[in-house]
Amino acid sequence: MRIFNSLQLQVLQKIPTKAMKPNWYVFSSLTKAPTQTPNTNTSLFNYLIQTLNFSQTEAQSISTRVSNVKSPENPHSVLHYFRSIGFSETDIRLSVRSAPGILFSDVDKSLKPKMEFFQGLGLVGSDLGKFISKNSLVLNINLEKHLIPRIELIKKILVDDINNETLIKVISRCNWLVSARPESKLLSNIAFLESCGIVGSHLSLLLKRQPRIFIMEDSKVRNHVSRVLDMGFSVDSSLFVHALHTVSGLNVETFLRKLELFRSFGYTKDEYMEMFRRQPMLPTASEKKLKLALEFFLNKIGLEKAALIRAPWCLMLSLEERVIPRYRVMQIVRSKRLLKKKEPSLTSVLNISEKKFLERYVARFRDDTEELLVAYKGHLLDSSSLSSPVEES
Structure with missing residues (x-):
């Protein structure tokens, strides 16, 4: 009151x-x-x-x-x-x-x-x-x-x-x-993107991930498309729309800063661009995330540089939730020689679904399932055990 x-x-x-x-x-x-x-x-x-x-x-x-x-x-x-x-x-x-x-x-x-x-x-x-x-x-x-x-x-x-x-x-x-106004920027940009071959599900994907590109000035949209083409992408490639999403969302300075980060780990500009063409969303990851991933793969476990060039998507994965738990499990599988056939590469192990991973590398080894599950949950091995190198096939 x-x-x-x-x-x-x-x-x-x-x-x-x-x-x-x-x-x-x-x-x-x-x-x-x-x-x-x-x-x-x-x-x-x-x-x-x-x-x-x-x-x-x-x-x-x-x-x-x-x-x-x-x-x-x-x-x-x-x-x-x-x-x-x-x-x-x-x-x-x-x-x-x-x-x-x-x-x-x-x-x-x-x-x-x-x-x-x-x-x-x-x-x-x-x-x-x-x-x-x-x-x-x-x-x-x-x-x-x-x-x-x-x-x-x-x-x-x-x-x-x-x-x-x-x-x-x-x-x-x-x-x-x-x-x-739909008759101006929106309609104009839709028409231009469709003329570049971005139609159907690809146009829908771009709208969901980067809606702002649809209301940019025409000149900016054309400049982004030109840059993507200059980077080696083809309008016929399914990766073209992903590259356009990245380029339109990052300024040149940020893109180059990510390049310098990769150079600090020994990659050349051509190698970085090859990784970008394989995984166009790579530069959208934060510098902190990329740095931690590069340090883990290259310095902590000794993965070859070429392995990440072939599979740059690995750098986009969560270290805590996916990479480290699976790496720990594979350490035990290797040390106990549980696999009769040749051990799979780490990148291939990281690429499969969680269900398939548990079926192939945990549940099938009944005598060791409990230990493998504990390792997978992160309670068995400490950080000092993440130092032995891994061979990449």
């Missing part, structure tokens, strides 16, 4: 009961922050503080972006509607912070049709609240003329999208897809 000082009580007592208005009017004259500027909308400023618990600094920033506010009735209706469809107070605050104009939207004519459209896509309750809180600008877009056509255009690209799950992820990652 708000506690009023004596002066405020005198003011309130002079206001006739029938003339009493919602907090919007009362507090607009009683709760003024010393930091307000001439552009601050005082009524909205106080409403944001009293109703949505914004700080004075936040309220000032938001209220200066909205003009000609006269009545609190519309914001009350908007908040009531948001709450009725499952929005949390946090969702509402985040939405208002990004797009304060929605407080003055017509609920029945503007907000409700858009919300029902998103609900039809599968966004309901708290999921809808979280989506709008991060993408509230979509509520400023005309539903019939722009929002629906853009969503339909994106849906056509995505293949095998059950229940619109991928669509929701894509527009959540890049809301500019639905705010850019």
